[in-house]
Amino acid sequence: MENDDLILVVDDTPANLEVISEALSDAGLEVAIATDGERAIKQAERSSPGLILLDIMMPGIDGFETCRRLKASSITKEIPVIFMTALSDSTDKINGFNLGAVDYITKPFQEAEVIARVKTHLKLRQLNKNLETQVCLRTAELMTALKRMEDSQIQLIQSEKMATLGQLVAGVAHEINNPINFIHGNLTHIEEYTQTLLEFLHLYQIYYPQPVGEIQAKAKEMDLNFLQEDMPKIISSLRIGTDRIRQIVLSLRNFSRLDEATCKEINIHDGIDSTLVILQHRLKAKSDTHSIELICEYGDLPLVECYPGLLNQVFMNILANAIEALEEIQVKRKSEHLNQEPCRITISTSVIPGDQVEIIISDNGIGIPENIKQNIFEPFFTTKPVGKGTGLGLSISYQIIKEQHRGILKCVSTQGVGTQFIIQIPIFQKIKPPDRVSMISDHIIR
Known part of the structure; x- marks a missing residue:
């Protein structure tokens, strides 16, 4: 001392x-x-x-x-x-x-000289120590400010591109919604008109079982009996198709949520499902990969206070990463002529102590190496080739869960077994709306 x-x-x-x-x-x-x-x-x-x-x-x-x-x-x-x-x-x-x-x-x-020199250098040393302390404090303040600025830049770098993407998704959903609603609405009339015509044709066949030869020949050429049986089936298929498109449009709108920058109560499962609709095509088999099995083990969750758009971005980032990891391992196994084990993603939800909900997204990929696991939430950290990833997806997801939702995002991974991302957020937020910088990450996805 x-x-x-x-x-x-x-x-x-x-x-x-x-x-x-x-x-x-x-x-x-x-x-x-x-x-x-x-x-x-x-x-x-x-x-x-x-x-x-x-x-x-x-x-x-x-x-x-x-x-x-x-x-x-x-x-x-x-x-x-x-x-x-x-x-x-x-x-x-x-x-x-x-x-x-x-x-x-x-x-x-000279006694006076000795005392003067000693006191001068003691004072100089004390001033120097005070200056070092101030420098350390100022340096710490500057590092904190720099960290805040870097966090803001991470969001700002992607904000233009991702905000445009969110607007595009919402715009496409809006443009599709109008004509599909028109088609879906008119299907009811087409079904009624078709049924009327078929009943009229059936009545005609009862009272005129033997029409002239030309009508009989045309009926045979058209396979009239088949048309009468198949027409209702076609209309039913059209209705199923338009219902499916309307559901996709709803999922697109739920996913983008451009009008929701405030904390509100939502069904977490709706957000996960809407994200899965966006990623559905990536789960299907391709020329060099098999399909990815999806298992949803949903618990009985209450409505959760959150920022829906931001939370959907987290689901998108983590699920997209899991799909990419499983695609890569399948391509690698194929090139090395190894057995293609079934790939799967499991999503489970539950209520945990402390009035919190937990969402676990797991995959059975090769896992994350120990030497990089501690870096995955760092800004701009990526193991992908140049142009294949920004290294921002997980960093932004971590900020969304920790800062906007007062929650926890952690990764548990074992090489050769797979990876789990665990999200824990309070059911009740009781927080102020995010500031302007936070809000711009509303549409940031990987």
Whole structure:
């Protein structure tokens, strides 16, 4: 522990020690003494004085060597050293300054000069320590500000592109919605009109079972009996198709949620399902990959207070990463002529203690290597080739869960087994709306 008021006086002459010690004590300073360089070094390391008065001409190691060893030690290198000497050669003074001394006191001593120089250097040391403290505090403040700025830039870098994507999704959904509603609405009339015509045709066949030859030939050519049976089936298929398109449009609108920048109660499962609709095509088999099995194990969840658009981005980022990981492992196994094990993604939800909900998204891929697992939530960290990923998806997801939802996002991964992303958020947020910078991440996806 440092003792800034302690002065260590090093001199092999008892008379000099007595004079200096008395003068410093009268000035209200605490004094310790040493009679050679070795003792001085040990005492300086033990008591950490505020300043050392060091004689040059001493038996054993001289003052210069003592100073050199003091400055070489991490414990004593910051302690100011003032040489005491009867030498007047400028070469000796230059040598002392080169070794790290801050001043010289010439023998015989002038008491007032000694006190003035000692107090000046004690004050300078204290000012220097205060300055270092202020620099450290300011540096910490600047690092915090830099971190905030980097976090903002991470969101701003992607905001234009992703906001445009969100608007595009909502725009496409709107454009599709109008004509499909028109088609879906008119299907009811077409079904009624078709049924009327079929009933009329059936009635005609009852009362005119033997029409003229030309009508019989045309009925045979058209396979009239088949048309009568198949027409209702076609209309039913059309209705199923339009229902499916309307559901996709609804999922697109739920996913983009351009008009929802406030915290509101939602069904978490609706957000997951709408995200899965967007990613459905990527789960299907392709020329070089098999289909990915999807297992949803939904618990009985209450409505959860959250920012729906932001939460959907988290689901999108994690699910897209899981799909990419499973696609990569399938391509690798195929190139190495290995057995293609079934790939699957499991999504489970539940209520956990503390009025929280937990969403676990798991895959049975190859897992994440231990040496990079700790870096996956860092901005711009990615293992993908250049142009294949920004390294922002998981970083932004972490911010959304931690900052916007006061929750936890963690990764559990075992190589050769798979990866789990665990999301835990409170059921009730009770927080202010996100600020402008936070809101722009509303449409950020990987």
